Amino acid sequence: HSTERSCLLRELHRFESIAIAQEKLEIAPPSPGQLKHVFFHNAVPFVGFGFLDNAIMIAAGTQIELSIGVILGISTMAGAALGNLVSDLAGLGLAGYVEALASRLGLSIPDLTPKQADMWQTRLSAHLGKAIGVTIGCILGMFPLLFFGDEEEKLEEK
Numbered sequence: 001h002s003t004e005r006s007c008l009l010r011e012l013h014r015f016e017s018i019a020i021a022q023e024k025l026e027i028a029p030p031s032p033g034q035l036k037h038v039f040f041h042n043a044v045p046f047v048g049f050g051f052l053d054n055a056i057m058i059a060a061g062t063q064i065e066l067s068i069g070v071i072l073g074i075s076t077m078a079g080a081a082l083g084n085l086v087s088d089l090a091g092l093g094l095a096g097y098v099e100a101l102a103s104r105l106g107l108s109i110p111d112l113t114p115k116q117a118d119m120w121q122t123r124l125s126a127h128l129g130k131a132i133g134v135t136i137g138c139i140l141g142m143f144p145l146l147f148f149g150d151e152e153e154k155l156e157e158k
Contacts, residue, residue: 015114027115035125037110042129043136044107048098049091050137057087058144 030038061083069079116122 018114027113029119029121030110030112030116030125034110034112034116035121038112038122038125039129041107041110042126043133044105045099045102046130046133047137047140048102049095050134050139051141052094052098052137053087053091054138054141055144056090057083058142058148059083060086062144062148 057080061080064082064086065074065076065079068074068082069076074082110117112122
């Protein structure tokens, strides 16, 4: 929307003017509280991404293997690869919803100066948040495996 664009432009100009004004000042590194805020701000959406990615990949890969895989004679790994393709395509469409849900949880943007946002501590905290978030999400996204054990045993019996 035009109002959102103008608001974003105002904030970008404010951010840029602060960066120019602080160019000559020595900025303190972010506090541990700010780094924790950066960590969680980055971790929460990636829990959702990892969860959806793994859950969709497992469900789609299993169904592909049990249906198309049986007909075409493809391997389990080929079924997994096609399941990953379906999961990646779904991730493209669901990314906006995951980010919207994460923002509805009330996670505000960390209050950092431009120089603090570019410091190695902040980047490290953000990357750790993303890595740990996606790890937790992927582990949680393995829940479809709880439902596929019986089907595989029945196929092996046949």
